[in-house]
Amino acid sequence: MILDYYCTDHEIVCCRACISDKHRLCQNVLPLELASNDVRKSALFNDVMEDMTHLITTLNALDNNRQSNLQSIEKSKSTITKQIRAVKSKFLKQIDDLERELTTTLSSLQRKHEIEINKQKQEISQVLVNVIENKNEMDFLSDHGSKNQLFIFLRQQVTNIHSPEVKIQQIVSDSQEFDITFDEKKDVKLKSFGSLSEYVQQCQVQYKPRKCQHAQIKAEPMKYIIGFEKNTGLKLKIGETYALQDVTVTNDNKLLITNAASSDTKLYVYRDCKDYETEITFSSAPHCVAVIPGTDRAVITLHNEKSIQFINTTKMTKGDTVNVGFLCFGIAAGRDRIYVGGQGGIIKTLDTNGTLLKTIEQGSNCIFFMVYNDLQDQLFVRYHDKLLCIKLDGTLLYSKDVSGVAGLTLDRQRNIYFGDFGTSIIQRMSSDGENYEEMLNQDNDINRPYGMCFNNDFTKLFIINNRHESVSVFKCK
Known part of the structure; x- marks a missing residue:
């Protein structure tokens, strides 16, 4: 039947049969001629036209983006082909x-x-x-x-x-009978010239309904770190004895640094990651420190006391101490869990109040550093000469041989950065453990590195350097 009525209660165009069947109780049913008066001047007309224009603009931008991506891939293919030939x-x-x-x-x-x-x-x-x-x-x-x-x-x-x-x-x-033979190497095999890596990031064109955002904008691409530039080192407090262990950044951009020197067992606080603000003194040497995401709380390990201690990062005051029952060094935190590792390859999972939930035994070596990967729900664990990736239930995903002991940290893409105290280098490894590369070395003034971390926007990398005595700062490129 002809659609000649409009029900404003249901915002639907309907026919006479529908009115008698489904809209008998509706109080605002208008003839279509009345409802359509001045439609060309109505806000509805303008909204729909603007929505369509907005959609067309977005689709054209998306199509251009896809075409640009095709051209980029073709260009990459040509470049890589030349590299392979070389x-x-x-x-x-x-x-x-x-x-x-x-x-x-x-x-x-x-x-x-x-x-x-x-x-x-x-x-x-x-x-x-x-x-x-x-x-x-x-x-x-x-x-x-x-x-x-x-x-x-x-x-x-x-x-x-x-x-x-x-x-x-x-x-x-x-006299001797001489002969010359050729011993061909039977196992000579050229398996690969190199490897190809795919880097995937979100499309830079986003769509939001026009009523939520009238101007279509490009999404800020997730920046991939390609290198580092030496910055001015952190100016440490004068007159202290330093044996720096670990470093991390709070949610309000304060730098926390643990010091295990016997005369200065402290946690130093630097506001805006550059200026000394205050310090907290502990009864024994602190080793590692981790911030609980989305909160104003941090937690440190006091290995000699077999304990962890909470800290209020707003007031910079000490909180509760929890005995974990073993020599603990490494610590990592998620939004609702704390992971403590130490002697005998033990990892204990606690809630954010310090209540023990689970114990995992992962090998027999001492765990010195840990970091939590929130995207894959994994833990990266650093032993002496070993770097492990494990699930939260303790299942080993992979193990890598590394040299010495030093800190761990993750960048925005969850690549792992780990140091080598013995050879004075910093390496980066993909989260799946397949690809890794050297990022910093002695040419960049790396000397016996230890704990390390990025700031909140991943524009700077802080490294405890020079045999635990200084904090070097590098700008991310």
Whole structure:
């Protein structure tokens, strides 16, 4: 039937049959002619037109974004193809160099043995000529000489024949049979020139309904850290003895640094991550510190007391102390859980009030540092010479051999940054443990690094450096 009515109660266009069936109790049913008066001047007309224009603009921007992405991938393919060919050329050059080296060595060995053998052939020829001459003379005397002559010659040869015998024995003794063989390496395999990595980020075009946001904007892309630039180091408080262990940043951008020096067992606080503000003194040396996300609370480990202690990061006052029953060093925190690790590979899970929920035994080595990956619900655990990734139930996902002991931290994409106290380097590893690269080393003034952390917007990296005595600051590029 013809749609000739409009029910304002239900905001729907309807026909006469619908009115009698579904809109009998509605008080605001209008004829379509009345409802449509001045529709071209109505706010509804303007809203719908603007919505459509908004949709068209967004779709065009999205289409342009997709086209740009296709072009970017094509450009990347061309660049990577050239890189692969360059790597191939390097390998072929190495193969040619190896061939020349083997050929040169072969020629050298051949010449050496030829000289020695030819020298022995000359000696053999000289002895052979002398023996043949004597043989011919004896044949002649046997046929044409007298008995006396033959007897005299034979007596001479009894004496003379000893000399070639000695020479022959010497030649035989000195002679060796030479041969040259080629031992081909059967297990030579070129498995890969390199590897390809995919980096995925959210499309920069976002859509929000026009009524929520009238101007379509591009989303700020998630910045990927490509390197670091040395910044001015943190100016530490003068007159203190330092054995710095760990560093972290609070939700209101305060830098917390633990000091385990026996004369200054403290937690230092630097506002805006640069200026000294205050300090908290503890009864024993603190090791690691972690901020509970979304709160004004932090928690530290006091390994000598087998305890953890809470801190109010707004007032910078000490809170409750909880005995965890073992020597504890590493600590990490999520929004509703605290994870404490230490001696014997033990990890204890507590709620944010310090109540024990679960105990995990992960190996037998001491856990010095921990960090919680909130995106995958995983823990990264640092032993001496080992870096482990485990699930929250203790299941081991993977283990990596690393050198020494130093701190851990995560960037925005949840890549793992870990230090090496022994070789003075900082490395970055993807969260799946497949790819890692060296980011900082002694050329960047890294010297025996330990604890480390990023600030809240991931623009700076703070590293306890120089054998626990300073805090170096690096700008992220």
